[in-house]
Amino acid sequence: MSTVVLVTGGSGLVGKAIEHVINTEPESSRFGKRPGEKWVFANSTEGDLKDPVQTEKLFEKYKPTHVIHLAALVGGLFKNMKYKLTFLRDNTLINDNVLHFSHTKNVQKVISCLSTCVFPDKVTYPLDETKIHDGPPHESNFGYANAKRMVDVMNHAYKEEFGCNFTSAIPTNVFGPHDNFDLEDSHVIPGLIHKCYRAKQNNTPFAVSGTGKPLRQFIFSYDLARLFIWMLREYDDVEPVILSVGEEEEVSIKSVADKIVKTVGFQGEYKFDSTKADGQFRKPASNKRLLTLMSQNKNEQQFKFTPFDEALEYTVKWFVENYNKGARIGKVA
Ligand SMILES: NC(=O)c1ccc[n+]([C@@H]2O[C@H](COP(=O)([O-])OP(=O)(O)OC[C@H]3O[C@@H](n4cnc5c(N)ncnc54)[C@H](OP(=O)(O)O)[C@@H]3O)[C@@H](O)[C@H]2O)c1
Numbered sequence: 001m002s003t004v005v006l007v008t009g010g011s012g013l014v015g016k017a018i019e020h021v022i023n024t025e026p027e028s029s030r031f032g033k034r035p036g037e038k039w040v041f042a043n044s045t046e047g048d049l050k051d052p053v054q055t056e057k058l059f060e061k062y063k064p065t066h067v068i069h070l071a072a073l074v075g076g077l078f079k080n081m082k083y084k085l086t087f088l089r090d091n092t093l094i095n096d097n098v099l100h101f102s103h104t105k106n107v108q109k110v111i112s113c114l115s116t117c118v119f120p121d122k123v124t125y126p127l128d129e130t131k132i133h134d135g136p137p138h139e140s141n142f143g144y145a146n147a148k149r150m151v152d153v154m155n156h157a158y159k160e161e162f163g164c165n166f167t168s169a170i171p172t173n174v175f176g177p178h179d180n181f182d183l184e185d186s187h188v189i190p191g192l193i194h195k196c197y198r199a200k201q202n203n204t205p206f207a208v209s210g211t212g213k214p215l216r217q218f219i220f221s222y223d224l225a226r227l228f229i230w231m232l233r234e235y236d237d238v239e240p241v242i243l244s245v246g247e248e249e250e251v252s253i254k255s256v257a258d259k260i261v262k263t264v265g266f267q268g269e270y271k272f273d274s275t276k277a278d279g280q281f282r283k284p285a286s287n288k289r290l291l292t293l294m295s296q297n298k299n300e301q302q303f304k305f306t307p308f309d310e311a312l313e314y315t316v317k318w319f320v321e322n323y324n325k326g327a328r329i330g331k332v333a
Contacts, residue, residue, distance in 0.1 A: 003037045005232065006062050008049060008098060009070030010041025014113065014171075016178035017221035018068065018228055030233075030300055031226045040064070044071070050090055055097035059105045068228055069098045069112040073144075076185045080141040088143030095151050103164055110166040111231050112155070114148045114240060116285050117141050118170070126247055127285040129170070129240050152240055159238045169231055172244040172285050176221025176311070177318040182330030189218065189312070192257055193319050194329060196264045205269035206261065209276035212254030217244050217285060220311035226303070227290070234297060241293065245305050247284040259309060263316040 009015045019041050025032035033039070040062045047054035049071050073090040080087060095112065102110045119127050120135030132152060137145035151168055158164035175189040183194055192208065199206035227243045235241065254272070261270055294303050319327055 003034065003066060004062055004064045005037065005039045005066045005068065006058075006064035007039065007041045007068045007070060008094075009043070009072060009113075011043035011178075012070060012074075013174060013176060013179045013221055014070050014224060014228075015041055015043075017176055017225035020177075021222055021225040021229065025226075031229045042071075049097050050093040052097050052100070055101050059101045059107075063105070064102075065108050066232060067098065067102050067107050067110045068232065069095070069102075069110055071098070072113070072148075074180075075144075076187065076191075077140055079185050080144055084143035086143070087141070088147050091144060091147035092150060095147065095154070099151070099154050099158060099166060102166070103158060103162060108165060109232065109236075110155075110164070111228060112151045112166070112168045114151060114168045114170045115144075116170060116172050116242070116244075116283070118145045118148045118152075119283075125282070125284050127242070127283065129242055129289055132170075132240070155238050165236060165238075167231070167235065167238050168240040169228060170240050170242045170244075170285075171224050172217040172219055172242070174219055174221050174224055176315050177322075178328070179221070179315070180328045180330070181319060182328065183332065184330065186330075188216070188253065189256060189260075189315070190319075192260050193264070193316055196257075196260045196266050197320065197323070198332070199268060200264055200266045203268060205271060206257075206266055208253065208257045208270075208272050210253065210272065210278040211274045212252060212257060212272045214253050214278050214280065215250040215282040215284075216253065216256075217247070217250050218256075218308065219244055220306045220308075220315075223305050223311075230294060230303075235293060241290050242285050242287055243290060244285050244287045245308075246287050246291075249305070249308065250282060250284060251308055256312065259312050260316060263313050264320070 007015050022033050022039050027033050047058040049055050121138040122135050155166040158166050179190040180186045181190040181194040196206050
C-alpha cells in the first residue's frame with residue numbers, strides 16, 4: 001500500500017517548511033521523500049476543518065495513511081486574550097474532527113502540533129514533556145492552550161480504546177519564510193523584521209517593545225520540518241516530544257533585534273521602549289528527550305540545528321524579497 005501523507009495547515013509557516021524540506025532533501029534520505037510517497041498540503045480552502053462534513057470529504061478525497069496535523073487558529077497575545085472562546089472552540093472542533101476521521105478512516109499515524117503555550121503558568125523550569133497537565137495555563141491564552149492540551153488527552157484515549165498511533169509535537173517559538181509578518185498580530189521575530197523594514201522604508205525610528213532583555217528559544221521552521229519528518233518515520237509513542245533547540249541556545253530579544261537591524265541594513269534611530277511589558281524573563285524548554293530519541297538510530301548522524309544567525313538572515317532576506325510578492329504582511333498603513 002502506498003503512503004499518502006496529509007499535512008493539514010499546509011499553507012502556513014510550518015506547513016510550507018515541511019513542503020520545502022520534503023521537496024529539497026535528497027530522495028530516500030532521512031528527511032527526503034520516499035519512493036511511492038505522496039504528500040498533500042491542504043489549507044482551509046480545501047475544507048474547513050471546523051466542519052465535520054468538510055473534514056470527512058477531505059479525508060475521502062486524499063485517503064491519507066498518515067497525517068501531520070498543523071491546522072489551527074493561531075494568533076498573538078492580543079487576539080488570544082480577546083477571543084478566548086473562539087480559540088477554545090475553533091481549535092477543539094478542528095482537532096476533534098481531524099482525530100475522529102483519522103480514526104474512522106484508518107489512518108496509520110497522526111502527529112498533531114501543540115505549543116509550549118500549553119504548559120502551566122506556574123511551573124518549574126526547564127519545561128519538559130511530563131509537566132503539561134501540572135496546573136492551569138497562563139490566563140492570556142487559556143482558550144488556545146486548553147484546546148491544544150486536549151489533543152494529548154485525546155491521543156491517550158484513542159490509544160487506550162482503539163490502539164491508535166496518535167502523538168503530538170511541542171515546538172517552541174518558530175520562525176522562517178511564509179510566517180505571518182502582520183505588524184499588529186504576529187510573533188516577535190516576524191513582527192520585528194517587518195517593523196524594522198518599514199522603519200527603513202519610511203525613515204522613522206525602529207522601536208522595540210520592552211527592554212530587549214528577555215531570553216527565548218527559537219526554532220527555524222526548516223529544522224522543525226525535519227523533526228516532524230523524523231517523528232513521522234521514527235517515533236511511535238503517544239507521549240509528546242518537545243521539538244526545540246537546547247536551553248543553552250536561548251537568545252535575547254536585543255540580540256534578535258540587533259541582527260535584524262544589520263541584515264535589513266537599517267541605519268536610523270534604534271531604541272527599546274521599556275514602558276512596554278517584557279513578558280516572562282525566560283521560559284526554557286528541555287530538548288533532552290528529543291536528542292535521546294534521535295540518537296537511538298545509530299545509522300544516522302547527530303541532528304544539527306541551523307545556526308540561529310544564519311536562519312534569521314535567511315528569513316529576513318526571504319521577507320525583503322517577497323514583500324511585494326505574497327508575503328503575509330497584513331494591513332500596512
Ligand atoms: N508559529 C509558531 O511560533 C508556533 C509555535 C508553536 C506551535 N505552533 C503550532 O504550529 C502549527 C502551525 O502553525 P503556523 O505558525 O504554521 O500557523 P499559520 O502560519 O497561521 O498557518 C495556519 C494554517 O492552518 C490552516 N487553518 C486555519 N484554520 C483552519 C480551518 N478552520 N480549516 C482548515 N485549515 C485551517 C491555515 O489555512 P489558511 O491558510 O487557508 O488559512 C494555515 O494553513 C499550529 O498548530 C500552531 O499552533 C506554532
